[in-house]
Amino acid sequence: MVDVIGAGFGRTGTASLKVALEHLGLGPCHHMFEVVGHPELLPRWERVVAGENVDWDEVLDGYRSTVDWPGCAYWRELMETYPHAKVILTVRDPERWYDSAYNTIYQFAAEAGGDPQEDDVVAGLQRMRSMVEKLIWEGTFDGRFEDRAHAIGVFAAHNAAVQRSVPSSCLLVYQVDQGWQPLCAHLGVGVPAEPFPHINQGQSIRDLVQTVLAGGRLPTPLDPR
16 A cells, blocks of 8 residues: 655655655655566566556555656556555756756666676666656657756656646655655654665766665665664
């Protein structure tokens, strides 16, 4: 049963929000990193992206929350399935969002990445890239992500649609640099004493993917020292 729906695009602090939600007891939290680390999830999302009728309880089996792509592309469907859920729209400055997305996830998705016939990990990543291409770069951005104005327009239209459609009592428009206070108030939970986790600041996307592929956790200031 999903209790939190993250409607914000990737590169709006979704990895940090994933770790924060899990620390607050609302995990496991689904994120694209989950598809990287658990290849058995990929066929579920391939069916979703193909437009098949799916059982969302099956697609998100075992998860209490979801952020980032692929889930954020289906925020309407998730709201219909889980009407009790709180919605969190992560946002950031559109120009900085585009620069971040272009220089990280877009470049990573474009990499060839080796011979899939010689490496099962490479084959899995390339299969995932195919799903991502259909969902994000072709589906969400119409194959025009390199057109900066178009991509930023899509980003703005998505955020506006969420804010227009989600009842204010269910929605938090959130920047992760706001920290724990607005997030915990929205979710009705206490504010932790630990610092809010900020992910992706010191590692590249490739480094983070390699960490996840190796079975590791996302590095966070919540980890014991």
